[in-house]
Amino acid sequence: MNLTLKIWRQKNAQDKGQLVDYKISDVSPDMSFLEMLDVLNDGLVEKGDEPVAFDHDCREGICGMCSLYINGEAHGPDRGVTTCQLHMRMFKDGDTIFIEPFRAKAFPVIKDLVVDRSAFDRIQHAGGFISVNTSGNTQDANAIPIPKHDADRAFDAATCIGCGACVATCKNSSAMLFVSAKVSQFALLPQGKVEAAERVLNMVEQMDHEGFGNCTNTGACEIECPKGISLENIARMNREYFKASIK
Amino acid sequence: MAKSALLKSSIGKKYWMALTGLFLCLFLVGHLAGNLQLLFGTQLQFNEYALFMTTNPAVKILSYVTYISILFHAIDGILLTIQNKKARPIGYAKNNAGANSAWASRNMAVLGTLILIFIATHMVNFWAKMHFTTMPLQKITVEAQPGATQDFYLTSGWGQDKFIPVQSVDGENIVLDGRDFYYTKPLKVKFAEGYKDLHTITIEFFKDPKWGLAFTIFYVFSMAVLAFHLLHGFNSAFQSLGANNPKYTPAIKVFGKGFAIIVPLLFAIIPLYIHFFK
Ligand code: HEM
Ligand code: SF4
Ligand code: FES
Numbered sequence: 170m171n172l173t174l175k176i177w178r179q180k181n182a183q184d185k186g187q188l189v190d191y192k193i194s195d196v197s198p199d200m201s202f203l204e205m206l207d208v209l210n211d212g213l214v215e216k217g218d219e220p221v222a223f224d225h226d227c228r229e230g231i232c233g234m235c236s237l238y239i240n241g242e243a244h245g246p247d248r249g250v251t252t253c254q255l256h257m258r259m260f261k262d263g264d265t266i267f268i269e270p271f272r273a274k275a276f277p278v279i280k281d282l283v284v285d286r287s288a289f290d291r292i293q294h295a296g297g298f299i300s301v302n303t304s305g306n307t308q309d310a311n312a313i314p315i316p317k318h319d320a321d322r323a324f325d326a327a328t329c330i331g332c333g334a335c336v337a338t339c340k341n342s343s344a345m346l347f348v349s350a351k352v353s354q355f356a357l358l359p360q361g362k363v364e365a366a367e368r369v370l371n372m373v374e375q376m377d378h379e380g381f382g383n384c385t386n387t388g389a390c391e392i393e394c395p396k397g398i399s400l401e402n403i404a405r406m407n408r409e410y411f412k413a414s415i416k
Numbered sequence: 417m418a419k420s421a422l423l424k425s426s427i428g429k430k431y432w433m434a435l436t437g438l439f440l441c442l443f444l445v446g447h448l449a450g451n452l453q454l455l456f457g458t459q460l461q462f463n464e465y466a467l468f469m470t471t472n473p474a475v476k477i478l479s480y481v482t483y484i485s486i487l488f489h490a491i492d493g494i495l496l497t498i499q500n501k502k503a504r505p506i507g508y509a510k511n512n513a514g515a516n517s518a519w520a521s522r523n524m525a526v527l528g529t530l531i532l533i534f535i536a537t538h539m540v541n542f543w544a545k546m547h548f549t550t551m552p553l554q555k556i557t558v559e560a561q562p563g564a565t566q567d568f569y570l571t572s573g574w575g576q577d578k579f580i581p582v583q584s585v586d587g588e589n590i591v592l593d594g595r596d597f598y599y600t601k602p603l604k605v606k607f608a609e610g611y612k613d614l615h616t617i618t619i620e621f622f623k624d625p626k627w628g629l630a631f632t633i634f635y636v637f638s639m640a641v642l643a644f645h646l647l648h649g650f651n652s653a654f655q656s657l658g659a660n661n662p663k664y665t666p667a668i669k670v671f672g673k674g675f676a677i678i679v680p681l682l683f684a685i686i687p688l689y690i691h692f693f694k
Contacts, residue, residue: 241512267510341500382503386652392516404660
């Protein structure tokens, strides 16, 4: 396949940045999207140009590090995949592909397509944990009976990999899907109930403080989320927040 | 521990959007029930309803809750929208939003602002007239005997009443605004303050030779805007309030879509009927 890429290039956080056109030929439909960018970068390095900076780590859809807004969608046009799992067979010969960084005030661009998502870490620090005794006599978690239904939903919420596609996709740059997944994975389990009220209040406060937008319930996040995190989690967080507020 | 912020936090603001929005949905049902009397009721029934709506103390309290809800909903909605715009200072060169969300859900602020403009013009055209101007009163001409007619203003029935006995439906000829009306019961009428004739004002408004068609089109357009606002808003409010449950949500969604289409449609039929068929 021969493709035209329109890639966002930006030297550093201060630079204004712009879209730059690149031609790339002989792209195999079996390549992953990131492999295609690797090939592009090899060519740029050979010519002595600056390679395109982009985030990645596991390249198997589990770390949440890869990002990219591809042709107007977070992680590109495929559903239920991260960019590292996106294949070039989703595109046609002769296509023009826009490749932009995730855009949000809370996710500032560091360089080219790399953005700083540490706002998510700070939200996690505000309450995305449980306090347990780790001194050696920790209780076996399986010793606590949990209804299968609750365990399944908690697990579903826990599959969030913190990639930020929900924020990038949302017209409001809202982080509600991410935060609600992190709130839900504990709210559903007995171990998480102890700190449930504090957790939701603190995490939502941090979320607002980081400059994410508000949720309009458009549902775009749920569609673009590589892990299929459901809007039900946002409703659960809204309930948890109300319960915690009137306590 | 963080203090809860039921007014200031993003989630708190959404509770208020949802509560005021759903209250306004209830208001729409009440308002529609009254308006439908323009189609299915008599002139007297409609004017009785209009008087009730402007004087009854319970309705007064409800109407203040409605004014406050509209203001709060609009201000809160605009504040949310401004915050949301600020959350993405640099937009995308290419954004395929249609792939993952409905148009209405992405344009609630535009739709809401159009509704606000409609409400403002609507209040100038009807509400302010009813509240602040001297309106024509509903008048009946009674012909007790052939040739002997007398005008009466209909009233709500307090004060000096006058009874007009009606012998038989065919024999008694009561003329009301040029149309024949038959009453089988004695008619209670009063001379002085009668019913403000909002019925006639409304009919004349939509039948105005110069502007009637434009007013009708604007009204119908605004109802379409309302339909789109509700197509997203009705169900969104339940999500905001935390009601999302695999058991009930599908039913709420179907009801919400039905509500969003049927209520504005019924509102819109009234001016269309008046303009084209009355
Ligand atoms: C009869 C009139 C109206 C009704 C019945 C109504 C109803 C609703 C409902 C039920 C919602 C969903 C709330 C939620 O997502 O939790 C909503 C959202 C919204 N409304 Fe209205 N509304 C009306 C008028 C207005 C007006 C006059 C404005 C003025 C700007 C407005 C602006 C908005 C906005 C911006 C949202 C979306 C807020 C967000 O981002 O989530 N609405 N409306
Ligand atoms: S909710 Fe989905 S899109 Fe958002 S951070 Fe988690 S995995 Fe990524
Ligand atoms: S690189 Fe780890 S999820 Fe894509």
